[in-house]
Structure formats: structure tokens, C-alpha cells
Amino acid sequence: MKKSPLPVQNICSNEKKITGKEALVKLLRWHFGYSDFRAKQLEAIQAVLSGRDCFCLMPTGGGKSMCYQIPALAKPGIVLVVSPLIALMENQVMALKEKGIAAEFLSSTQTSQIHEDLDSGKPSVRLLYVTPELIATAGFMSKLTKIHARGFLNLIAIDEAHCISSWGHDFRPSYRKLSTLKNRLPDIPTLALTATASPEVQRDVIESLCLQDPLILKSSFNRPNIYYEVRYKDLLDDAYADLSSVLKSSGDGIDRKDVRMVCHFNIPKSMEAFYQESGRAGRDQLPCKSLLYYGVDDRKRMEFILRTAGSKKSQTSSSQDESSKKSLSDFSQMVEYCEGSGCRRKKILESFGEQVPASLCKKSCDACKHPNIVAKYLEELTTTCAARQRNSFSRIFISSSTNSIDGEQFSEFWNHGDEASASEEDISDSDDATEAVKSLARSKSIKSGVNERIDILQRAEENYYQNKNSKKQANKLDKNAISETLRESTKQRLLNALKQAQERLGNLSIKFEESASFLENECFKKYGKSGKTFYFSQVASTVRWISTTNATELTNRISSSTPPPPPSLPENSVPKEEPPKTLSPLLEKKPITTADLELHSSIRSETTSISPSQSAKLPGIPSFSEFVNRKKGRDDNSHASLARSPKTLKNSTEKKLRLE
Numbered sequence: 001m002k003k004s005p006l007p008v009q010n011i012c013s014n015e016k017k018i019t020g021k022e023a024l025v026k027l028l029r030w031h032f033g034y035s036d037f038r039a040k041q042l043e044a045i046q047a048v049l050s051g052r053d054c055f056c057l058m059p060t061g062g063g064k065s066m067c068y069q070i071p072a073l074a075k076p077g078i079v080l081v082v083s084p085l086i087a088l089m090e091n092q093v094m095a096l097k098e099k100g101i102a103a104e105f106l107s108s109t110q111t112s113q114i115h116e117d118l119d120s121g122k123p124s125v126r127l128l129y130v131t132p133e134l135i136a137t138a139g140f141m142s143k144l145t146k147i148h149a150r151g152f153l154n155l156i157a158i159d160e161a162h163c164i165s166s167w168g169h170d171f172r173p174s175y176r177k178l179s180t181l182k183n184r185l186p187d188i189p190t191l192a193l194t195a196t197a198s199p200e201v202q203r204d205v206i207e208s209l210c211l212q213d214p215l216i217l218k219s220s221f222n223r224p225n226i227y228y229e230v231r232y233k234d235l236l237d238d239a240y241a242d243l244s245s246v247l248k249s250s251g252d253g254i255d256r257k258d259v260r261m262v263c264h265f266n267i268p269k270s271m272e273a274f275y276q277e278s279g280r281a282g283r284d285q286l287p288c289k290s291l292l293y294y295g296v297d298d299r300k301r302m303e304f305i306l307r308t309a310g311s312k313k314s315q316t317s318s319s320q321d322e323s324s325k326k327s328l329s330d331f332s333q334m335v336e337y338c339e340g341s342g343c344r345r346k347k348i349l350e351s352f353g354e355q356v357p358a359s360l361c362k363k364s365c366d367a368c369k370h371p372n373i374v375a376k377y378l379e380e381l382t383t384t385c386a387a388r389q390r391n392s393f394s395r396i397f398i399s400s401s402t403n404s405i406d407g408e409q410f411s412e413f414w415n416h417g418d419e420a421s422a423s424e425e426d427i428s429d430s431d432d433a434t435e436a437v438k439s440l441a442r443s444k445s446i447k448s449g450v451n452e453r454i455d456i457l458q459r460a461e462e463n464y465y466q467n468k469n470s471k472k473q474a475n476k477l478d479k480n481a482i483s484e485t486l487r488e489s490t491k492q493r494l495l496n497a498l499k500q501a502q503e504r505l506g507n508l509s510i511k512f513e514e515s516a517s518f519l520e521n522e523c524f525k526k527y528g529k530s531g532k533t534f535y536f537s538q539v540a541s542t543v544r545w546i547s548t549t550n551a552t553e554l555t556n557r558i559s560s561s562t563p564p565p566p567p568s569l570p571e572n573s574v575p576k577e578e579p580p581k582t583l584s585p586l587l588e589k590k591p592i593t594t595a596d597l598e599l600h601s602s603i604r605s606e607t608t609s610i611s612p613s614q615s616a617k618l619p620g621i622p623s624f625s626e627f628v629n630r631k632k633g634r635d636d637n638s639h640a641s642l643a644r645s646p647k648t649l650k651n652s653t654e655k656k657l658r659l660e
């Protein structure tokens with residue numbers, strides 16, 4: 001509905017009252033329907049109406065636009081607004097026109113009609129939005145100078161002023177040219193507005209725009225109506241599925257006042273960028289949410305980009321270091337926001353130099369509202385990543401001997417430099433196993449050979465199996481029990497990974513179902529010695545390994561499911577007879593190649609390196625067919641409690657969270 005503009009003379013009889021609060025509130029009510037100004041708006045309006053430069057720092061959605069829209073209505077003439085995004089300008093111009101306020105935006109493709117108005121004796125336009133690129137053109141500058149000479153230019157407002165600073169997260173080189181404005185039009189007040197400006201950005205903006213003794217207004221960055229939450233991709237089954245279910249429940253996307261949720265599916269490069277983007281939510285001040293999906297891989301990728309970005313720009317090596325150091329330090333604030341356990345809101349505000357008490361948050365972030373759950377996620381994240389780290393260096397003990405360096409075999413438990421192989425909570429609670437790991441960690445310092453370490457583990461395993469059958473174990477509720485359902489879902493997960501590998505590699509001649517069971521069983525076997533957390537980490541690393549390995553490695557590992565040699569073999573003997581002609585039951589039938597046979601002999605030679613005295617006492621590792629039969633015979637009297645995997649636990653907690 002077009003509204004006739006309130007004639008300025010109705011508000012006040014002469015020039016001096018034009019800056020009075022009463023007159024300005026009347027304008028606000030008449031044109032925008034708001035009852036009063038928000039923090040700092042009135043001071044900024046009164047400053048520029050009195051001819052003073054002003055630097056105004058307000059949170060996203062704080063009402064910065066009002067600081068130049070009201071002055072455009074308070075006295076005849078034009079307010080020039082420099083804005084970086086045409087979409088934002090179009091939005092604002094349309095909204096103003098709907099209120100009957102004469103606003104236009106100029107771009108290189110604009111019609112001549114606006115130009116005629118600007119050149120006329122009495123321009124009707126009150127707010128003229130332009131891009132910084134247009135300011136840089138000689139044609140526009142001459143037009144602006146003429147408007148100024150005829151006394152029609154009242155104010156220059158620079159919106160998103162942080163773009164002028166290379167220290168800022170949104171540097172726009174064209175913004176640097178705005179410094180000419182003050183030189184060409186020194187008597188026109190300049191209003192610089194931004195929602196994110198660290199102290200150095202603030203200094204940079206004031207200097208670059210040559211502001212003269214500006215009034216500096218800073219309101220709190222806090223956005224009390226935004227609930228901040230982080231979800232951990234490494235702990236989610238399917239982050240995309242989680243995101244789509246979240247988005248389905250929150251409506252549709254730009255510059256709208258009523259955006260209820262802003263989701264970041266990747267970690268932003270700086271806190272400033274994150275604050276700006278998450279600030280698109282809830283500009284109507286009503287409750288809304290900022291949800292960030294954090295993945296360790298995303299973090300590593302961004303670190304790589306920021307580290308190498310500096311070298312791409314045509315800068316001298318020292319300034320390259322400078323800028324990549326700055327970007328990495330900005331990024332580290334985002335990492336701390338995601339990986340730290342403290343209040344999210346506090347981290348945001350402190351990154352902008354605003355010290356606030358933790359009570360400010362009033363549980364409007366997940367870390368304050370559900371500290372235990374967030375702490376649990378972070379703990380799981382650490383375990384999963386540590387295990388993944390281990391596995392990304394480790395070799396599988398029974399893989400081909402090509403993995404040995406200087407004759408030393410790599411194995412899953414021991415080859416990560418000198419730090420202890422596994423923290424104690426990864427090892428089941430049998431004292432002997434823990435003792436074994438402790439002595440392992442000690443033994444690592446004396447760099448004992450792999451065989452000695454295998455002996456230690458065998459002893460621990462032997463004690464473990466013996467204890468397992470003892471009475472005291474029988475009725476002890478095994479807190480590490482893994483339910484059949486969980487194992488089934490693990491198999492499904494491994495099967496999906498194998499099928500994706502098939503799509504990726506194309507030439508896998510394996511039996512998918514059986515292979516998934518074999519791989520799951522490998523993880524399950526280790527779980528017996530190391531505890532449930534380790535089972536999860538083994539599964540996660542196996543899935544990751546499947547997604548990155550090649551067809552040969554994958555087939556080799558599957559083919560290693562061949563049943564182990566009979567334990568009675570004398571030590572270090574190599575079987576005389578030819579290796580068995582039958583291939584692993586997991587491989588599709590295909591002619592046996594010499595490579596297969598070689599592989600067989602290297603596996604057999606490694607597995608026979610375990611001395612018979614130990615292996616004879618241990619129950620043989622069930623062959624695949626024994627394992628399958630035993631599984632079939634495994635009736636439902638298994639005493640394992642239904643373990644809620646962190647994911648199940650998480651999902652149900654998640655649902656609880658969401659309901660709340």
C-alpha cells in the first residue's frame with residue numbers, strides 16, 4: 001500500500017529540531033510502524049544529521065539500515081548508500097518503495113529514468129543505493145559531484161563497511177576506492193556500518209574512509225534470540241540425512257526477517273563469516289537457530305586451503321605468510337567454537353573482544369543446555385579420530401609382507417611412533433589385558449621387536465580367554481557387550497561401503513554379504529580384547545579404508561579370510577605341500593593366478609611365525625565357515641545386553657533435544 005510521505009515540515013518548524021528525539025521517533029512510527037529506536041540507532045542518526053562522521057557497530061539484524069533511512073526522511077536531499085550486494089539493495093529498495101519512500105538503486109544496467117531524476121532541478125529520490133564499483137567510475141563521480149554542488153547530497157552511508165578491510169573476512173578491493181569520497185566531498189558526513197569488526201578492522205575502516213573524528217558506537221554483538229548448536233559429522237551415520245530432516249522441519253531461504261534457521265554444513269573460515277551468516281536468522285528478533293555440522297575432514301581441508309591460499313595470491317612471501325597466518329588464526333577460533341566444550345555464545349562474543357559472563361547465554365546454546373551430551377560427543381569424537389589416526393598409519397598384521405620396513409612387521413596395535421598404542425579405556429577391564437598394554441607401552445620405550453609384543457598380547461589374550469570362562473566372569477554383566485542388532489547394523493554398514501567401493505572400483509570379484517560379515521567379524525574379534533569403543537573405531541576405520549583403498553588391497557584383505565594353518569605345525573616350518581588350491585570362500589570363482597599363490601605363501605609364512613606353544617593353547621580363530629555355523633547356532637540365550645550404540649543413544653537424545 002502506497003503511503004504518502006509525512007511532509008517534513010509537519011514534524012518540526014525549523015532545521016534545529018530535525019535531530020530531536022521526538023521528531024525522529026515520529027518518523028520511525030509513521031514510516032516503519034516501530035514504537036521506538038533500538039540501541040545506538042538514535043545516537044547514530046543524530047550524529048550524522050548534525051554533520052558528524054560515525055562508525056557504527058551493531059549485531060546482525062540490529063537495525064543498521066534505519067541509521068541512514070531515517071536521516072533520508074528527516075530532511076530534503078539524497079542519502080547515498082554503498083552496499084556490496086545487488087540482491088540486498090534490491091530488497092531494501094523494494095521494501096522502501098512499498099512504504100512510499102523514494103528509493104532507487106543504480107547499477108551499470110540501470111535505466112536512464114533515474115539519471116534524469118538525479119539531473120533534474122529537484123530530485124525526488126531520497127535514498128540512492130549504489131555498489132562500490134559504480135563509485136569507482138568517473139562518470140558516476142562527476143554526477144555525484146554535481147548533485148553535491150547543488151546541495152542535494154546529505155549523507156554517505158557505507159553498509160557492510162568491514163568489506164573495506166583486508167583484515168576483514170569479506171574483503172572487497174572495490175571498497176578501497178571509497179576513500180576518494182571524503183577527499184572529493186569533505187563536508188558530507190560519512191556513516192560506516194558493520195556487524196563484524198575486530199578492533200583492527202575497525203581501525204582499518206576508519207583510516208581507509210578518512211573519517212574525521214567519528215562518533216564510535218558499539219552495541220553488543222550478542223544475538224539473544226539465536227540458539228547455537230554444533231553437530232559432529234564424524235559421529236553421525238549420515239550427516240546429509242540428518243541435515244535434510246532438520247531442514248524439512250524449518251520452512252524456506254535470503255534477507256528475510258523471519259528466517260528461523262541457518263545451517264552451516266561446512267565449517268566457515270572465520271568467526272566473522274560465521275557470525276554474519278548465522279546472523280541472517282531471526283532478524284525479526286524472534287527465536288531462531290544456528291546449526292553447524294562439524295567434520296574433522298572439513299577442518300583439515302579448510303586448514304589446507306587457508307595455508308596454501310596465501311601462496312597463490314601475488315604477494316611477497318612475507319605478506320603471504322602474514323595473510324595465511326592471520327587466516328589460520330581466524331580459523332582457529334572457529335575450530336575452538338566446534339571442538340571446545342564451553343558456551344558457544346561466549347566464544348563468539350569473545351572473538352570480537354566482548355567479555356561477557358557465562359550466565360548471559362541463559363542455556364541458549366547446546367553446550368550450556370546439554371553440557372553432558374556435548375561433552376560425550378567431544379569424547380567420542382576424540383576416540384574416533386584417534387582410532388582413525390591409528391588406522392591411517394597402521395597396517396593389517398596379516399596383510400602382505402610388503403608392509404614391512406627394515407624387516408619389521410606393522411600391526412594394528414603398535415606402529416604409531418613412540419606414544420602408547422591404546423589408551424586403557426580401549427582395553428577391556430580384564431586386569432591382565434590392561435597390564436599387558438601398560439607393559440606394552442613401557443616396552444615401546446625399549447623398542448622391542450614385534451614378536452616380543454605379540455607374545456605379550458598372546459599372554460594377555462590367553463588370560464583373557466581363561467578368565468572369560470571363569471565363574472566370576474559368568475554372572476558379571478559385561479558392560480562392553482555388543483548386541484546382535486548392533487553387529488547386524490555394522491554388517492549393513494560395511495556392506496554399503498563395499499557396494500560403494502564396487503561402484504568406485506568397478507572390478508571387485510568378491511561376495512559382498514560374506515565379505516561384510518568377515519570384515520565385521522574382524523572388528524568383533526578385536527572388540528573382545530579391546531572394548532566396545534575400539535569396536536566402533538575399528539568399524540569406522542574399516543569403512544573409511546574401504547572407501548579409499550584399491551581393488552587389489554581390498555581383494556587381498558578379503559582373501560586373507562582363508563582358514564589359518566593347523567596349529568600343530570612346527571615353528572618356522574614352511575608347509576611342504578603346495579598351498580591349497582581353493583581360494584577364500586569370499587571371492588567370486590576366478591582362475592588362480594600366480595599372484596594369488598604368492599600372496600597365500602606370504603600370509604602362511606607370517607601366520608606361522610607365532611610359536612605353536614602359545615597358539616596351541618588358544619582356541620583357534622574360527623574359520624569363516626565355523627564362524628558362520630557358530631553364529632547360526634548362537635541362540636537367543638546370548639546374555640549381551642542391548643547396547644545402545646552412541647548413535648542409537650545419540651539419536652534418541654537428539655530427538656529429545658529436538659523436541660525441546
Ligand SMILES: Nc1ncnc2c1ncn2[C@@H]1O[C@H](COP(=O)(O)OP(=O)(O)OP(=O)(O)O)[C@@H](O)[C@H]1O
Nearest residue numbers: 034036037038060061062063064065066195257283
Ligand atoms: N527500531 C526498530 N524497532 C523494531 N524493528 C526494527 C527497528 N529497526 C530495525 N528494525 C527491523 O529489524 C530488522 C533488521 O534490520 P536491518 O536489516 O536494518 O538490520 P541490520 O543491522 O542491517 O542487519 P544485518 O547486519 O544482517 O544487515 C528489519 O526487519 C528492520 O525493519
Ligand SMILES: [Mg+2]
Nearest residue numbers: 061064065159
Ligand atoms: Mg544490514
